[in-house]
Amino acid sequence: MRRLRRWYDDASLQTKFALQVVISTKLLFAVLLALVLYLQRQAVLSNVEDAGLQLVKVFARSSVQAVVADDYLVMQHVVNGISGERKILYAMLLDGNGRILVHTRVNERGKIAGDALSTEAIRNRTPLLQRYSTSDGVPVYDFSAPVYVLDQRRATARVGVSIEKELAEIARTRNYILLVGVAVLTIGSVWATYQARRITRPVGTLVRGTNEIAMGRLEHQIPVRGGSEMRQLAGAFNRMTKSVQALIETSRQLSSTLDLDAVLHSVAAYALELVKADIAAIATYDREQQEARVKVVLGGRGTGVGDLVIDPGRGLGGAVLQRKTPVTSTNYLDDPAIVHDPRYDEIFRAEGVVSAAAVPIMLRGEIVGLLWVAQRTAKTFATEDVDLLERMARQAAIAMENARLYQDLKTSNAEIVAAQEQLVQQTRMAAIGEIAAAVAHEARNPLGAISNCVQMLRANSTLTGEDAELLKIVHTETQRLNEIVSDFLAFGRPKRPQFQGVDIHELVDTTVALLRHDDRWPTTITVVTKFDPTLPLLQADRDQLRQVLWNLCLNAAQAMGDSGELRVETSRHGNLAEILVQDTGPGITSSLLPRIFEPFFTTRAGGTGLGLAIVRRIVEEHSGQIRVDSETGVGTCFVLALPIDRVPA
């Protein structure tokens, strides 16, 4: 029994279904058969009973006169008349003591009938039916009725009727019904099995589909067939797997790529497919600007959905931004619940948008964007559509968060790397500067001595010709060496600026005048100055600022060579004084431009490469900025921006 039960539990739905149908029809058939047989038997037998009772009563009444008269001949006649029918087995009259007065079988006459049937028949005061079977197995109905003569019971009439024929009739009918029944049931079972298979086939398909999906083949789709419930089931199942597939696919992307656009694109694509929309778009919300900008559009006709800027409160998207809840509209353009904006309506009309839905993309309770879908035919977006969209929106939110975190990480990383590089550079430069300054410092003393000697020799010179020239070379080279040493010292051991009011225009003029006396200054260069008279005194270190102007102007002049124009201009921009030093030299190649402020970087033979490095440091110590523009063949322009008043650091 247990095994049977286990077998049944493990059996397929189809088997169970067929089995149930067959068993229930069989049971029904059995009950009906029993009922039919019972009723038929009842009908047949009650006919026999009625007829039998009628017969025994007639027999009893007919026997009254003969009994009164003790006329056996008449009695025998009556009995014989009754037994004319074949199914009447016997007819008899018994007296009160059970003696057989008359019997269809003449030799029974005079015998005492002491059997239970006879006793019961004699004892009973009303007509009686007793059922029994003869020793040959013949079923018999024994009818008996009392024979009354003037209220006195004188005899009992008994008739035995064989019901063999009736029972045979009933059996034949039963067999016939059984035969037909079995045939019908067989056909019915086959039909039931077929139907079971037909009805359970979609379930089987669903099961196979589930197995496919369980094995990870999410692209598997179940054919939508069968009755409405099965169709709904398969449809729901397909939607579910698509939704799961979309979630898995976007999750996979989320974990494998930090490319925000790629993830948003795929989220939009799934949203489009899952709710069977015509257009899908994702916009990101800028909290500072208080507007959302469309990042991704799919299915659009290029009418400018991608350029939309969504303001909170305006249009469907704006409603979502304001309420932070999903908003749907079956007939967008005529929807009175939407605050219409001609900018949006014009585009949506061109796109043929009829229905639309949008859900917020939320991150920690803050709105960070919105997912918008639209249909070019009328569609009422169901709760399950909105659910799907919200699910996709959550994926988009994660992608946005990941992208933001990644960007933060990249920025911090770049900052750290830059800071580290700067630190390394500064440490290196400080060490180099220190060595350079130490060497320069030691070199200054012998240099000073040489310089003094040369000056004395030149002041009192009797030298002529080549000798005078040699002395001049010594003098020039000593000066040059002194400048190199000074550059190294200025770079390696910078002085803290001593701030005082400086007239920048006066400083430019005196610096240019000094430069004109320098041997390296080409006399053929034109100097043009253009000063802004409103510029007040600058808070700056006069010596350091002169060094800046000196270095910039000398660089410019040396770059130009024999001919060119040096422009020095000043102008005021708020608290900033701008000083422009421009030449018409060959310019600096753009690839070298970023390096020109590096210490020891030089494009000129004989240069130390410290001039511009010193300039930059002085400018920075003055809380100012320096930038350079250069075009090959046109010239180079340095622009200094220095604060007029000291800004506390």
Add this chain to the structure above:
Amino acid sequence: MTPKILVVDDEPGVRRSLAIMLRRGGYEVTEAGSVAEAVGRLKGESFNLVIGDLRMEPLNGVDLLTLARRYRPQCRVIIVTAFGSPEARAECLESGAVDFLEKPLDAGALQSRIQRLLAGDGH
């Protein structure tokens, strides 16, 4: 016949003083402020010796070696430099320099070196 020396340096102080020194040593000295100018001179006349600086712009001492050998294959070239690395020395000698000297130049040493070099030229 007085040996002819071509001095090539883009720094006038260095070039002039070296030229004066060599002239006083008895040589006929011609000066050139750049490699281009030196090549111009080499095309026009032959020199017994060329003394050139290594670091010059736009063409440098190695260019001078190459060009000198092209126009005057027999001409000897000495390269001088303010700061000479072993690599620079090797490069110059490979390019055909007869000597590689570092500044500052010792007047006496330079004179005797030049004398030895030019000994085969009829002195």
